[in-house]
Amino acid sequence: MERRVKKSGYPHEGRGISRRKFIAMTAGATAALSFGTFLRSGLGAANLKMLSWSNTLKAMDDLLRELGKEYTKAKGVGLSFEFIHMNDLPAKTAAAVESGAGPDIVNLWSDGPHLYAKALADVGDVCEGLGKELKGWTDIAKDIATVGKTWRAVPWGIIPIALTYREDWLKEVGYSTFPNTWDELLAASKKLKDKGHPVGFALGRAIGDANQFHYPLLWAFGGAECKKDGKTVAINSPETAKAVDYRRKLHQDGETDDVYAWDDAANNRAFLASAVSITVNAASIYWAAKTSAPQLRGVTNHALFPVGPAGRFGYSTALSLGVFRFSKNQKEAKAFIRWLMEPKQYSAWIGIGEGMMAGLLNYYEDDPVWKKDPKLETVREIPKYVRMPGYPAPPSRPAAEAMVKYVIVNMFARACKGMSTAETIKIAESELKEIYGKA
Amino acid sequence: MASIARTEQLGVGRWATRFTRPDALTGYGLISPAVFLMLVLLAYPFMLAVYISLSDRILGEPGKFILFGNFLKLFQDTFFRQTVWNSFIYTITTVSLKLTLGLILALLLNQDFSHRNLVRGALLLPWIVPTSLSVLTWLWMFDSLFSVINYIFMGLGIFSKKIPWLGDPFWAMVSVIIVNTWRGLPFFAVSILAGLMAIPRELYEAAETDGAGELRQFWHITLPLLQPVIAVVVLFSTIWTFADFQIVYILTHGGPLNATQIFATMAYDVALVAGRIGEGAAISLFLFPALLVVIILMLRYLRRD
Numbered sequence: 001m002e003r004r005v006k007k008s009g010y011p012h013e014g015r016g017i018s019r020r021k022f023i024a025m026t027a028g029a030t031a032a033l034s035f036g037t038f039l040r041s042g043l044g045a046a047n048l049k050m051l052s053w054s055n056t057l058k059a060m061d062d063l064l065r066e067l068g069k070e071y072t073k074a075k076g077v078g079l080s081f082e083f084i085h086m087n088d089l090p091a092k093t094a095a096a097v098e099s100g101a102g103p104d105i106v107n108l109w110s111d112g113p114h115l116y117a118k119a120l121a122d123v124g125d126v127c128e129g130l131g132k133e134l135k136g137w138t139d140i141a142k143d144i145a146t147v148g149k150t151w152r153a154v155p156w157g158i159i160p161i162a163l164t165y166r167e168d169w170l171k172e173v174g175y176s177t178f179p180n181t182w183d184e185l186l187a188a189s190k191k192l193k194d195k196g197h198p199v200g201f202a203l204g205r206a207i208g209d210a211n212q213f214h215y216p217l218l219w220a221f222g223g224a225e226c227k228k229d230g231k232t233v234a235i236n237s238p239e240t241a242k243a244v245d246y247r248r249k250l251h252q253d254g255e256t257d258d259v260y261a262w263d264d265a266a267n268n269r270a271f272l273a274s275a276v277s278i279t280v281n282a283a284s285i286y287w288a289a290k291t292s293a294p295q296l297r298g299v300t301n302h303a304l305f306p307v308g309p310a311g312r313f314g315y316s317t318a319l320s321l322g323v324f325r326f327s328k329n330q331k332e333a334k335a336f337i338r339w340l341m342e343p344k345q346y347s348a349w350i351g352i353g354e355g356m357m358a359g360l361l362n363y364y365e366d367d368p369v370w371k372k373d374p375k376l377e378t379v380r381e382i383p384k385y386v387r388m389p390g391y392p393a394p395p396s397r398p399a400a401e402a403m404v405k406y407v408i409v410n411m412f413a414r415a416c417k418g419m420s421t422a423e424t425i426k427i428a429e430s431e432l433k434e435i436y437g438k439a
Numbered sequence: 440m441a442s443i444a445r446t447e448q449l450g451v452g453r454w455a456t457r458f459t460r461p462d463a464l465t466g467y468g469l470i471s472p473a474v475f476l477m478l479v480l481l482a483y484p485f486m487l488a489v490y491i492s493l494s495d496r497i498l499g500e501p502g503k504f505i506l507f508g509n510f511l512k513l514f515q516d517t518f519f520r521q522t523v524w525n526s527f528i529y530t531i532t533t534v535s536l537k538l539t540l541g542l543i544l545a546l547l548l549n550q551d552f553s554h555r556n557l558v559r560g561a562l563l564l565p566w567i568v569p570t571s572l573s574v575l576t577w578l579w580m581f582d583s584l585f586s587v588i589n590y591i592f593m594g595l596g597i598f599s600k601k602i603p604w605l606g607d608p609f610w611a612m613v614s615v616i617i618v619n620t621w622r623g624l625p626f627f628a629v630s631i632l633a634g635l636m637a638i639p640r641e642l643y644e645a646a647e648t649d650g651a652g653e654l655r656q657f658w659h660i661t662l663p664l665l666q667p668v669i670a671v672v673v674l675f676s677t678i679w680t681f682a683d684f685q686i687v688y689i690l691t692h693g694g695p696l697n698a699t700q701i702f703a704t705m706a707y708d709v710a711l712v713a714g715r716i717g718e719g720a721a722i723s724l725f726l727f728p729a730l731l732v733v734i735i736l737m738l739r740y741l742r743r744d
Binding site for chain 1: 606692
């Protein structure tokens, strides 16, 4: 009787490993693993952990790992990197901030130093030291990384955003150089579309491209979402109206309808498939052409954003390196960042990037990388024109919220879909008032 | 008589000692790991989320208790009102589609045909494949430039011009509804199929003898007997769809023009990207009271049956 129960009740008995054995094995393995961790944490010098985006250009991350090894050898400080997709950074950073545990060094995006200010250590010593040594910081670097008067992160660089265009097609319609003003760009776009080569600037949920095109457009016409105080919403202005009218016209006369659906990768694909003539992007299209469309490499070039009534503007994603306040290795973390930003290491890193990154220390404006390829020469100038969402106020939480809610992009998108200028601005104004009202 | 009284007396005494007897203690010992897991993995995060939703907490800062301040503010928020509207359209449409199509599919699969088990197994694929991966494939099929769907339908002459799947507010909603229905359909079909197979054949035979046609059999036998299964499946699916994140996040990220923004994607943007975790928690818990009432009513109804 007993045997029968055993047989039918436990059909797996006798096959594979027994339950007791399994428990013993897992317990043993857990003990061994935790002992290993214990040993590693207790022995030797500090072990720094750095959380960073996984670069579109893998070679840059590989070099970072190499540099880390070099640093460990020289200074005896261990380094481990965790590279994750840029869209996962906010969640991972938020988890670290909330739990007070995680990496020592964190790669922050544009407004990160402002959003997480209270969780970040003061890195003023590193920044001021670097500034003194390397011809000072650009103005935008200070806007990005200082909160009040305190440096909350070390500006690591920007991903320079330019207009990527097809030289051959522009020549076809009579332009030997890229249009210098927004009005000229409109005229050129019309001619290009008539020839079957429309332009394309993302109007969909492309957190990078869509914002990077539409903020500078707004600023170039003199519009802004708020006043300098960072509190008063100022979107409803004749300047904004002009920018909106312009955008509608650009869409009707010269642009493909696909732009409403574009995410950050879509315009790269469209450009490489020869479906658009001008788009907004980092240099990534240019070096992607190397492998996926070599015939385009010779006819692709980069241009600065055009000049508008209020001047020339750009918005490029900024990257900075913060040290968490909860880190027990703050001193070592700062020393490593400082070392990473020094010419020998930094030049090698942006050198491998071929225009993917530009430094925000004035010294790096003359970096050899900009002489490598004449098509990247314009990219070098971009940091001068870069502003951050929220401009003319410094980056802030409301400005970040307005950006993730696509308030500005959607204002333009509604106009392109046919809504009147006054109406779309009014919607944006009420959305901005809701957002800024919370601060 | 006397013996009965004694038993009753003892019964009361037993009731008192029931919870302290050695074998009862063993029982506690045995369920304690499960209770512990429930507390740590379910109760604690949930209570924490409720607590956060009642505060104006911002990432990395403590924040203060503001009771229902977040919820009241959300009522005023035009952006959020659109999100609520979208979420309802999304959930109601997908659940009704999944139910109708699931029922039809289950009836078909209940017929006799060759390789029936193979087909039944294959049907589960959309449900088994990791959602994020299958949705990436859909993203390609809806691509503005390379959409294979547009390519085929235009080639066949069914569409005269390409459909802006993810580029137009209306079509973007259609797209996420299609994908959600595609993904959730197997769950409906298989659950309903299980319900169908449990219906005794005799009922149909009896009905046939009495002269009931196929339609009347379906209406008077199949549907009433499937009711409990359908209730459970609809309940689960409604909850899952209201909380859906992956499909919308990958396909449209809430766009264009916020036309597909739903609770979870908006909560993600507000809480994790803009750092207002109090408000973000309030967004994700917004429907909780309403869903709780639905769940209680549904479960009561089921128990009554």
